Amino acid sequence: MSVLIICYHNINKNGMITPEIFEKNIKLLIEKKYYSATLDEVYNYINGKKTLPDKTVHLTFDDGYKDNYSEAFPILKKYGFKATVFLITSQVGLLGHLNWEEILEMQDSGIIDFESHTHSHPRYFLMKPSKQELIDDIMLSKNIIKGNLKKESKYFCYPYGEYDELYVDVLKSAGFLGGLTLDIGSNDINQNPYLLKRIDARGPEKWLRNRLVIYSNQFFSKIYEKVYKKI
Numbered sequence: 001m002s003v004l005i006i007c008y009h010n011i012n013k014n015g016m017i018t019p020e021i022f023e024k025n026i027k028l029l030i031e032k033k034y035y036s037a038t039l040d041e042v043y044n045y046i047n048g049k050k051t052l053p054d055k056t057v058h059l060t061f062d063d064g065y066k067d068n069y070s071e072a073f074p075i076l077k078k079y080g081f082k083a084t085v086f087l088i089t090s091q092v093g094l095l096g097h098l099n100w101e102e103i104l105e106m107q108d109s110g111i112i113d114f115e116s117h118t119h120s121h122p123r124y125f126l127m128k129p130s131k132q133e134l135i136d137d138i139m140l141s142k143n144i145i146k147g148n149l150k151k152e153s154k155y156f157c158y159p160y161g162e163y164d165e166l167y168v169d170v171l172k173s174a175g176f177l178g179g180l181t182l183d184i185g186s187n188d189i190n191q192n193p194y195l196l197k198r199i200d201a202r203g204p205e206k207w208l209r210n211r212l213v214i215y216s217n218q219f220f221s222k223i224y225e226k227v228y229k230k231i
């Protein structure tokens, strides 16, 4: 069995994933009997410390957009689906992004976890930050989350899915347990926790239906990962 992690960004009526498509995604996952796991459960599964149902999914939202609160959160609450939102801490409170009040309300629901997506969301391969610059940006984000949410950020999402060995080393030394990429695929037991794979949500509704068929079959799934590699 392997865990499917779905990557969402905006949920709004003018975007690729409308609230209607998002709700249909959740209904489809329920219809197909997918278990909605927390990221901690996924982490413990790949480390061999926990078993999970054959069909397990985790939902993630990158960048911390405001519509994650106004559109996605009511739907997640309605169905009790768990999710992780990866915050760009420099953007919190800015137009179109979540503010701390909304984030705290979502966190208090017990179904949404907030983790780090850096402070400044740099293009890693383009900007080639030094190790120290990378550490500073990540630690700033981690400290802002700790200060506002009174929790330690344990998981990290690489902006634009860009990472290398140095980046992984920095995450480890910064105390993160895992990292989420945009490498396509699902996550088997023993998957490197710093290189978790995801699938990127696309409309229309049949997109997810097709992906569930592919990723519930290990043979198809491996071929698909080899052909497409990145989201």
Ligand SMILES: [Zn+2]
Residues within 6 Å of the ligand: 062, 063, 117, 121, 159, 160
């Ligand atoms: Zn991002």
